[in-house]
Amino acid sequence: MSSTKTWGGEEFWGLGFEWDPQWVxxxxxxxxxxxxxxxxxxxMRDNAIESDKTYTYPRKNxxxxxxxxxxxxxxxxxxxGLGESHTCAAMVVETIARYGCPSTAMCYTMHLGATAAALLxxxxxxxxxxxxxxxxxxxxxxxxxxxDPETGSHFWYPxxxxxxxxxxxxxxxxxxxxxxxxxxxxxxxxxxxxxxxxGDYSDLSxxxxxxxxxxxxxxxxxxxxxRGNQSGPIEVNGVVLPKDALVGPTGDGARSNDEAVDPFxxxxxxxxxxxxxxxxxxxxxxxxTRKTHNDVGMRVADYPTIQDYVGEAIMDTNASRAFVFQMxxxxxxxxxxxxxxxHTDLDALPRATLLHWMWQVKFxxxxxxxxxxxxxxHACGGTGFRPALQIERYLRDGKAGWVMGPTxxxxxxxxxxxxxxxxxSLDYWNKSVNHRVLxxxxxxxxxxxxxxxxEKLLADDxxxxx
Numbered sequence: 471m472s473s474t475k476t477w478g479g480e481e482f483w484g485l486g487f488e489w490d491p492q493w494v495x496x497x498x499x500x501x502x503x504x505x506x507x508x509x510x511x512x513x514m515r516d517n518a519i520e521s522d523k524t525y526t527y528p529r530k531n532x533x534x535x536x537x538x539x540x541x542x543x544x545x546x547x548x549x550x551g552l553g554e555s556h557t558c559a560a561m562v563v564e565t566i567a568r569y570g571c572p573s574t575a576m577c578y579t580m581h582l583g584a585t586a587a588a589l590l591x592x593x594x595x596x597x598x599x600x601x602x603x604x605x606x607x608x609x610x611x612x613x614x615x616x617x618d619p620e621t622g623s624h625f626w627y628p629x630x631x632x633x634x635x636x637x638x639x640x641x642x643x644x645x646x647x648x649x650x651x652x653x654x655x656x657x658x659x660x661x662x663x664x665x666x667x668x669g670d671y672s673d674l675s676x677x678x679x680x681x682x683x684x685x686x687x688x689x690x691x692x693x694x695x696x697r698g699n700q701s702g703p704i705e706v707n708g709v710v711l712p713k714d715a716l717v718g719p720t721g722d723g724a725r726s727n728d729e730a731v732d733p734f735x736x737x738x739x740x741x742x743x744x745x746x747x748x749x750x751x752x753x754x755x756x757x758x759t760r761k762t763h764n765d766v767g768m769r770v771a772d773y774p775t776i777q778d779y780v781g782e783a784i785m786d787t788n789a790s791r792a793f794v795f796q797m798x799x800x801x802x803x804x805x806x807x808x809x810x811x812x813h814t815d816l817d818a819l820p821r822a823t824l825l826h827w828m829w830q831v832k833f834x835x836x837x838x839x840x841x842x843x844x845x846x847x848h849a850c851g852g853t854g855f856r857p858a859l860q861i862e863r864y865l866r867d868g869k870a871g872w873v874m875g876p877t878x879x880x881x882x883x884x885x886x887x888x889x890x891x892x893x894x895s896l897d898y899w900n901k902s903v904n905h906r907v908l909x910x911x912x913x914x915x916x917x918x919x920x921x922x923x924x925e926k927l928l929a930d931d932x933x934x935x936x
Contacts, residue, residue, distance in 0.1 A: 476504075477569075478511045484752025489784060494795045499558050502538070506565050509534055514570030521573050521698030522863050525691060527654040528698045531574040533609050535566075540578075541605040544585050546810060550603050555808045556801040559734070560741040560794055567745025568752070572867040573698030575745060577611070579738040580650040584612030584659045586730040587676060589810045591718035597678065598717065601657055613655040614731060615679075615704060619647040623875030626727060626898050627671055631662035639713050640665060642677050644706035648875075652704045653686030660706065661727070664720045671899040674723025677716060683709040695866030719816065728822040729813075733801060736828035740794050740835035743871040747787040747839045750846040750864045754780060757850045757859060770851070779849045783842045790838045797831050800824055826888060829881045836871030836878055843868045 475482040492500065514531050521528050535541060543559060545551020552558075559582055567575035585602070592598040604610055620629040630645040644660045646652075658679040667673055684704050691702040718726055758770035758780070770776055802808060804820035812818045843865040847854040854861045872878045887895050894902070915923060 475507070477507070482507075482752075483756045485748070485755060485784070489788070491788070491791060491795055494557055494799070495561060499554075499561060502558070503561055503565055505538060506540075506562065507569050509538070510566065510570030514566065514574065518571030518573065518698070519860070519863070521571065525697050525700070527651070527688070527700050528571055528574040528577065529609075529611070529654065531566075531571055532577070532611055535574075535578070536606040536609045539606050541581065541609065541611070542585075542602070544582060544589060544808065544810075545602050545605065546589075549599065550607075551605070553808075556734075556737060556798040556805075557795060560737055560798045563738045563741040564745040564748070564791070564794075567742040568748045569745075571698065572742060572746050572749075572864065573696045575742040576696050576699045576701075576739070576870075577613070577651050579735060579742055580613040581611055581655075582738055583614045583731050583734045584655075584657070586734045587614070587659045587717060587726055588612070588678070590726055590730040590813050591676075591722065592810075593814050595714050595717075597712070597714045601678075608656075610656045611651060611654070612657045612659065613649060613651040614735070615644065615646045615649040615652070615658050615660040616727075616731070617646045617648045617875065619645055619703070622647070623873075623877045623880055624898075625661075625875050626674070626724070627900075628662055628674065629671075631660070632667060633662045633665045633675055633677065635665045636710055640677065640711045640716060641708050642679065642706055642711055643708055644679070644704070646704050648701050649686075649704045650699045650701045652691075652700055652702045653684065653688040654700055655684075656681050658684060658704075659717060659731075661723050664723070666720075672724055672901075673721050674727075675716060675720050676718060676723050676726050677711060679706055679709065679711070679715070683711075694869055695863070696870050722816070725816075725819060725822075728825055729819045730821070732825060733821040733828055736832045737794065737798060737801065739871070739874065740790070740831045743835040743839040743868060744787060744791050744794060746864050746868045746871075747783070747790070747842040750843050750861050750868075751780065751783050751787065753859060753861050753864070754783075754846040754849045754854075757853060761853070770849070776849050779845050783845055786838050787842055790835045793831050793834055797824065797827055800827070826885065826893075829876070829884050832876070833878050833881045833885075836874070839868040839871050 473487060475487050513534055517528055517531050520526055539552050542551030543554045547553040563575050563579055588598045588602055592602060601610060616625040618628045618630050621627040632643050634641045642662060644662055659676055660679050661674055661676050664673045664675040684706055686704045688700050691700050758776055761770045801821055847861050847865060850861055853859055884896060
């Protein structure tokens, strides 16, 4: 393998491999990375500009990626995939976001999440296995649809969705406020409350939904950034599905989320934010080393302030990358290199034990990309404000990191609350009573207030019984 990073057959104009943690990759992964960088140079970066201008879904990029086998990146080799690891997935998403198209990187992140959900429960499911075998051959793009218009970034609480038993199959209703690739994906993994739902929102199930059963309005998508990812609302309105469209057993949704969907989403979306940060650093290097102020005879890169900006950006971004790849290695270690056969045991949930670490990974990457894109805009001055330099596009794309669910506000509360009060205090489905707060509030009531509260509680109880 060459130690020189190339771009279109010439030496790359941004940071070289000496600033990349190449030691985390094996030789096959390095070769895949080099081919992917050249694919970005040949087509994907130009397609990114077009997608941003016209809100065009980047299917052309997926078609090119399928030729490298990337849609089946995680699929075991015996099913025709590359059988790759979490580490490789992080590298691929980062590479696409950095050198090619952040919108494609985010769509691909959701594809990998959907693929992981399918792989988790494909072992006795011919329908899932068939799709997994054909991902690259037929360019079958998958996505996740977990959001809910009633609960925002608390996507684990699907108030607007449900599933019912229907003969030997299911009838599924799903409303989603945000679905990446909505209206363009070929298959969807959606989460709803389970059939026979009795009010317990931890009772969730996942279903495989074909494209023709999904209602969407792509023309309404209007985002600040990631404009190519078409992350608009979708609806599944009482579609009847066969029995094997259920992904795993009924009630498996929470386990699927903690073991497959969330770990891959948090790992790969964080890689996307790191890739965007690296992309703007590359652009800043090219611009500041070429732009000269003729009045003082200095390049922009010769100013100590600019050097400080770039140096800090590299160090902060590489700290975030180190965290991502450390956790990718940890996920590889607990799964024997992303071996899906461990999940023939439905209770095997090794990734879930690391989920609180993945929350931290996403928070740091999303926080960093917002800072770095701002600083590289400052480093490039007025020229950076112009779309032609492309920093403006990367800056807008990076803004999605903080607000994409779980938002950074949600994640830092998760970590703070769990560390101080224990994981049970997180209370995802709003079941636990905070007796300290309740008792304190009741103390404030006078006798009349207590009487009114008691009457209200008794009336509510009678209504529930009725």
